[in-house]
Amino acid sequence: xxxxxxxxxxxxxxxxxxxxxxxxxxxxxxxxxxxxxxxxxxxxxxxxxxxxxxxxxxxxxxxxxxxxxxxxxxxxxxxxxxxxxxxxxxxxxxxxxxxxxxxxxxxxxxxxxxxxxxxxxxxxxxxxxxxxxxxxxxxxxxxxxxxxxxxxxxxxxxxxxxxxxxxxxxxxxxxxxxxxxxxxxxxxxxxxxxxxxxxxxxxxxxxxxxxxxxxxxxxxxxxxxxxxxxxxxxxxxxxxxxxxxxxxxxxxxxxx
Numbered sequence: 001x002x003x004x005x006x007x008x009x010x011x012x013x014x015x016x017x018x019x020x021x022x023x024x025x026x027x028x029x030x031x032x033x034x035x036x037x038x039x040x041x042x043x044x045x046x047x048x049x050x051x052x053x054x055x056x057x058x059x060x061x062x063x064x065x066x067x068x069x070x071x072x073x074x075x076x077x078x079x080x081x082x083x084x085x086x087x088x089x090x091x092x093x094x095x096x097x098x099x100x101x102x103x104x105x106x107x108x109x110x111x112x113x114x115x116x117x118x119x120x121x122x123x124x125x126x127x128x129x130x131x132x133x134x135x136x137x138x139x140x141x142x143x144x145x146x147x148x149x150x151x152x153x154x155x156x157x158x159x160x161x162x163x164x165x166x167x168x169x170x171x172x173x174x175x176x177x178x179x180x181x182x183x184x185x186x187x188x189x190x191x192x193x194x195x196x197x198x199x200x201x202x203x204x205x206x207x208x209x210x211x212x213x214x215x216x217x218x219x220x221x222x223x224x225x226x227x228x229x230x231x232x233x234x235x236x237x238x239x240x241x242x243x244x245x246x247x248x249x250x251x252x253x254x255x256x
Contacts, residue, residue, distance in 0.1 A: 013127035038095040104152035157189035166196040
């Protein structure tokens with residue numbers, strides 16, 4: 001007897017609901033309802049209706065909620081079940097955001113084994129939540145996940161350096177830089193990876209480029225913690241300044 005794949009709700013990137021081998025098309029309200037429930041798991045009807053339909057009366061919002069629930073795909077168990085005055089997502093529904101969150105927390109808590117670091121890197125460098133959606137509750141969740149990713153990428157880079165894998169550490173560090181070019185911890189991870197390979201000149205050049213970018217954008221220097229990572233440096237040479245400017249412009253291009 002052939003097993004049936006559990007339903008999959010994909011919220012990273014574009015919304016997608018998969019039932020078995022088929023992708024199910026939902027109306028916009030159905031997508032919003034399932035996305036909100038997929039993120040929260042259990043929600044009071046009043047809170048759900050007020051969040052998804054904030055500009056109408058409570059009675060109208062509850063009516064829209066009932067209609068949207070009725071239009072969801074039928075199945076056993078249902079994707080969303082009633083539990084008193086709350087709605088609950090089926091435990092069978094796999095939501096990609098939760099897998100990302102668990103992976104990121106395992107990395108931050110340093111519970112990932114060395115053999116799991118590369119899959120973690122692929123997961124942490126994926127797409128953002130519900131691209132193109134601009135509702136307030138989406139923006140809040142998107143920022144929460146972004147911050148969690150950034151912390152996990154920093155932690156992953158440090159773990160890979162400790163494991164003697166500086167090339168993969170550099171990938172994690174640069175992923176953090178691309179996500180937030182002014183985030184110092186990501187740049188410290190880049191420098192740490194260079195130093196782990198003995199590439200002091202690369203480490204110094206990256207520090208100089210970031211220092212200039214930070215001064216141009218915010219008018220502040222890097223932290224003393226960052227400066228202490230490097231050996232005492234000679235005055236910058238003219239030839240190196242040109243490379244520093246190129247690297248700084250690259251970082252600024254991501255920031256813009």
